[in-house]
Amino acid sequence: MIGGVxxxxxxxxxxxxxxxxxxxxFCHGGRVYPEFTGDFGSNPDVHxxxxxxxxxxxxxxEMHGDGKAYKSRKDVKNKPSCIGCHPYKKEKSEKxxxxxxxxxxxxxxxxxxxxxxxxxxxDCHYGEGSFSKADFILGLSxxxxxxxxxxxxxxxxxxxxxxxxxxxxxxxSLPNYWDSAVHNIKKxxxxxxxxxxxxxxxxxxxxxxxxxxxxxxxxEKLIYKPKEIKK
Numbered sequence: 001m002i003g004g005v006x007x008x009x010x011x012x013x014x015x016x017x018x019x020x021x022x023x024x025x026f027c028h029g030g031r032v033y034p035e036f037t038g039d040f041g042s043n044p045d046v047h048x049x050x051x052x053x054x055x056x057x058x059x060x061x062e063m064h065g066d067g068k069a070y071k072s073r074k075d076v077k078n079k080p081s082c083i084g085c086h087p088y089k090k091e092k093s094e095k096x097x098x099x100x101x102x103x104x105x106x107x108x109x110x111x112x113x114x115x116x117x118x119x120x121x122x123d124c125h126y127g128e129g130s131f132s133k134a135d136f137i138l139g140l141s142x143x144x145x146x147x148x149x150x151x152x153x154x155x156x157x158x159x160x161x162x163x164x165x166x167x168x169x170x171x172x173s174l175p176n177y178w179d180s181a182v183h184n185i186k187k188x189x190x191x192x193x194x195x196x197x198x199x200x201x202x203x204x205x206x207x208x209x210x211x212x213x214x215x216x217x218x219x220e221k222l223i224y225k226p227k228e229i230k231k
Contacts, residue, residue: 024054031119031152036183040134042116045185074143082109099192108149108179111138115186120153122212124160138198139206139222141179148224151206152180157214175218177206199229 025033031040036054038044047056057080070076088104091097103112117134124130137151154176161168190197197203205226211219 032183035118038184040119042134043184043186045115045183046187047185082113106146106148108141108147108181110150110182110185111148112191113185113187113189114150114182115184115189118150118152118180118182118184122153122155124156126160126164130155136204137177137206137210138204138224139177140224142175142177142218142222143179145221147179149179150182151177151222152182153177153212155212157212158216159214172217174216175222176212176215177219177222195229198226202226 033054034040036045036048038048059078059080062076062078062080066076066078073079088100089097091100099112114136117136119132120135120137121130121132135153137153138148139151141147141149141151156176158168158171190203198205202225206219206223208220208223211223
C-alpha cells in the first residue's frame with residue numbers, strides 16, 4: 001500500500017472506470033491524479049467535482065493505441081481536447097466569446113483555466129535528494145515556441161550526472177521546461193476575471209530570474225513577456 005493505493009494491477013491490465021484509484025492512480029499518482037482530485041496544490045478539477053473520472057475523457061482506444069507509432073502523445077489524433085466538449089464559438093457569454101477570439105491559437109486552454117498551483121519537481125534523484133513543490137509557470141511551449149501554456153519543470157541540470165562521468169554534451173538542445181496539460185481546471189480564475197493579471201502584473205510568467213539555475217540555454221527561448229494593453 002503506497003499513499004492509499006493498492007499495488008498490483010486488477011485482473012492483469014483491465015481498466016475499471018469505478019476504481020480508478022487502483023488503475024490510473026497507480027501510474028499517474030505522482031502529479032496528474034492528485035492535481036485532478038485536489039490532493040496536491042489548491043483546487044480540484046471542476047470535472048472531478050462534477051463526478052467525472054479519467055475515462056470520461058481518456059477512452060480505451062487512446063490508451064491502447066491505433067496501431068500507429070507517434071513521436072509523442074501530443075501527435076495522437078484521438079486524444080481528448082477541451083474543445084471536444086466545449087466547442088469554440090459556442091460560448092454562453094459575449095465576454096467569453098471575445099476572450100477566446102483574442103487569444104485563439106496564442107494560448108492553451110489551461111493557461112487561463114488552470115485552477116491553481118500544480119506539482120513541480122526540483123533536483124534530480126542522482127543529486128543530493130529531490131523534492132517537489134506547488135508552483136504555477138507560464139511560458140512558450142517548447143514544441144512550437146508560439147503558444148503560451150503551462151510549463152512543468154524537468155529538474156536535471158548541466159552537472160547532474162557528473163559523478164557518473166556523463167558530460168551531456170547536447171544538454172542545451174532541449175529545455176528544462178515542458179508543456180503540461182494541468183488537470184486542475186476551473187472556469188473562473190484570476191486570469192479570466194481580469195486582463196491585468198497577465199498584461200499588467202505579469203503574474204506566473206517564466207523570467208530570467210526564475211529560470212532553473214545551471215539549466216539549459218534553451219530555457220531562455222520559453223520566456224514570454226505579455227504586451228501592454230490599451231484601456
